Amino acid sequence: AQSVTQLGSHVSVSEGALVLLRCNYSSSVPPYLFWYVQYPNQGLQLLLKYTSAATLVKGINGFEAEFKKSETSFHLTKPSAHMSDAAEYFCAVSDQRYSTLTFGKGTMLLVSP
Amino acid sequence: GAGVSQSPSNKVTEKGKDVELRCDPISGHTALYWYRQSLGQGLEFLIYFQGNSAPDKSGLPSDRFSAERTGGSVSTLTIQRTQQEDSAVYLCASSLTRGTDTQYFGPGTRLTVL
Numbered sequence: 001a002q003s004v005t006q007l008g009s010h011v012s013v014s015e016g017a018l019v020l021l022r023c024n025y026s027s028s029v030p031p032y033l034f035w036y037v038q039y040p041n042q043g044l045q046l047l048l049k050y051t052s053a054a055t056l057v058k059g060i061n062g063f064e065a066e067f068k069k070s071e072t073s074f075h076l077t078k079p080s081a082h083m084s085d086a087a088e089y090f091c092a093v094s095d096q097r098y099s100t101l102t103f104g105k106g107t108m109l110l111v112s113p
Numbered sequence: 114g115a116g117v118s119q120s121p122s123n124k125v126t127e128k129g130k131d132v133e134l135r136c137d138p139i140s141g142h143t144a145l146y147w148y149r150q151s152l153g154q155g156l157e158f159l160i161y162f163q164g165n166s167a168p169d170k171s172g173l174p175s176d177r178f179s180a181e182r183t184g185g186s187v188s189t190l191t192i193q194r195t196q197q198e199d200s201a202v203y204l205c206a207s208s209l210t211r212g213t214d215t216q217y218f219g220p221g222t223r224l225t226v227l
Contacts, residue, residue, distance in 0.1 A: 043218035
């Protein structure tokens with residue numbers, strides 16, 4: 001069975017500071033990995049995905065994530081936080097048979113001025 | 114183009130009543146997924162459709178939950194004899210096919226069972 005662990009239910013940063021959201025996965029097969037963002041009262045929007053091509057994946061809004069097989073990690077980073085980045089972020093792993101997503105519990109990113 | 118739409122956006126019902134939740138996927142998307150988001154359980158997979166068939170129903174929590182998809186398009190999730198623990202946001206997603214294709218999510222239906 002696949003699983004995802006997101007460390008930290010809440011992360012607080014100042015505007016302009018580095019954003020680091022942690023994600024570790026468990027999968028018996030090479031995984032497909034995703035980061036989604038959810039703004040209040042909205043659905044999920046894909047930030048980026050890893051599908052066994054380049055290990056450093058660039059996404060929308062200046063976010064990127066690096067797949068590290070040895071650490072079973074897929075951490076999300078952004079060099080400089082913006083107030084508009086405040087949202088909940090979900091890491092997910094895909095089942096390769098039917099592509100159903102298994103999500104982590106989510107990390108709420110708080111950005112202060 | 115139009116994204117995934119869901120209706121109603123909010124539904125309040127009494128315990129024991131049946132409810133139907135609707136999902137309109139992006140036109141041409143053959144894969145459709147239902148997920149549930151609740152405070153206690155986070156985001157959980159419910160059911161997957163490829164065309165009108167549901168090869169994976171493993172996430173449905175009980176036999177009170179059922180879903181169908183018609184014409185390879187609209188899907189309806191039905192919950193019979195609703196219970197308070199069914200209160201959650203029900204999210205629908207569609208993708209062009211399965212595999213590495215991106216799943217596009219709708220805004221969800223917030224279900225409250227009193």
